[in-house]
Amino acid sequence: MMTSENIAPGIVKFTNCFEVSPEEISHLHNQVNASFEDNYEFVYDENGNLTHGINKSFHIVPAEHIFALPVRIYDNLALEFVERLETTIHKKLIEYVLLYPEVMRSIWWRTLGHVSAYPAGTSLATHSDNDVNYRPGTIPHDQAAVQHVLSCTAVLNDDFDGGNMFFEFYDLEVPVSAGEILFFPSNYVGTHCVKLVTKGTRFSYVSWYGHGSPDENKNIVPRYLKDFGYEKGKIWMDHLYDDCDAACGEEHIGRRVFQRAYDH
Numbered sequence: 001m002m003t004s005e006n007i008a009p010g011i012v013k014f015t016n017c018f019e020v021s022p023e024e025i026s027h028l029h030n031q032v033n034a035s036f037e038d039n040y041e042f043v044y045d046e047n048g049n050l051t052h053g054i055n056k057s058f059h060i061v062p063a064e065h066i067f068a069l070p071v072r073i074y075d076n077l078a079l080e081f082v083e084r085l086e087t088t089i090h091k092k093l094i095e096y097v098l099l100y101p102e103v104m105r106s107i108w109w110r111t112l113g114h115v116s117a118y119p120a121g122t123s124l125a126t127h128s129d130n131d132v133n134y135r136p137g138t139i140p141h142d143q144a145a146v147q148h149v150l151s152c153t154a155v156l157n158d159d160f161d162g163g164n165m166f167f168e169f170y171d172l173e174v175p176v177s178a179g180e181i182l183f184f185p186s187n188y189v190g191t192h193c194v195k196l197v198t199k200g201t202r203f204s205y206v207s208w209y210g211h212g213s214p215d216e217n218k219n220i221v222p223r224y225l226k227d228f229g230y231e232k233g234k235i236w237m238d239h240l241y242d243d244c245d246a247a248c249g250e251e252h253i254g255r256r257v258f259q260r261a262y263d264h
Contacts, residue, residue, distance in 0.1 A: 008170045008172055012096050013182045015180050019178075027076075031117075036071045039072055050066075070118045070122055088181070089207065090243075091247075092181045092183070104240060107237050111148075111209075112207065112231070113206055116204050117202070123193065124193055124194040126168055127191065128191045130186045130187050142218070147210035149208075150186055150208065151207075152209070155178055155203075157178050157200075158177055162198040162199070164176055167192045
């Protein structure tokens with residue numbers, strides 16, 4: 001039985017949402033090492049010593065931190081696996097939007113998800129999900145995350161210890177289990193970390209929802225799902241209003257969210 005828990009303002013956990021087979025988890029285990037090599041552009045000094053890596057979001061990661069971070073798995077994910085997760089997550093998104101209708105105004109597109117693998121000994125330090133590694137006087141290469149509004153984590157397995165989510169400003173630790181989907185704000189209010197995994201490997205499917213006009217220079221290039229399928233990229237969400245209407249059986253609830261702004 002699926003249940004939901006509004007555990008803090010903007011933070012909602014849905015339980016018993018889906019199942020991932022042992023064979024699918026085994027496949028993910030087999031992808032970890034190869035994906036690690038693809039996660040970074042490795043940079044070495046003149047003596048051949050690794051100094052740092054540059055990840056796919058152009059964040060610079062010091063050498064001593066690289067092996068303590070999760071591994072992102074983008075490729076070789078079965079289409080049926082991704083479709084099943086994306087479909088279930090979308091249903092839970094609608095339930096979240098009905099709890100927080102105003103977020104609908106800020107969801108223009110979504111980022112197709114990837115799997116994050118946390119082998120034992122890895123964690124993710126405190127951060128927010130719209131950080132783009134900005135430093136005063138610099139212009140980040142990829143600014144898409146600045147537009148993130150809502151974050152989603154779907155936990156795929158149970159055979160690990162540790163790995164709970166901790167939300168800094170709520171002083172809130174959230175245990176995670178297989179089949180759970182967690183939504184939370186992407187900005188500084190939702191600042192969080194993933195606690196150290198002490199045994200096994202924690203797998204989660206991670207995605208974001210954002211807004212902003214297309215801008216290729218900032219890596220904001222949303223497309224329509226029918227145009228390219230479940231490849232990496234951003235997908236327009238202009239059907240969300242109608243989906244929410246259909247889900248709750250109340251016509252035009254989505255459109256009323258927009259009308260309210262003009263009524264004031």
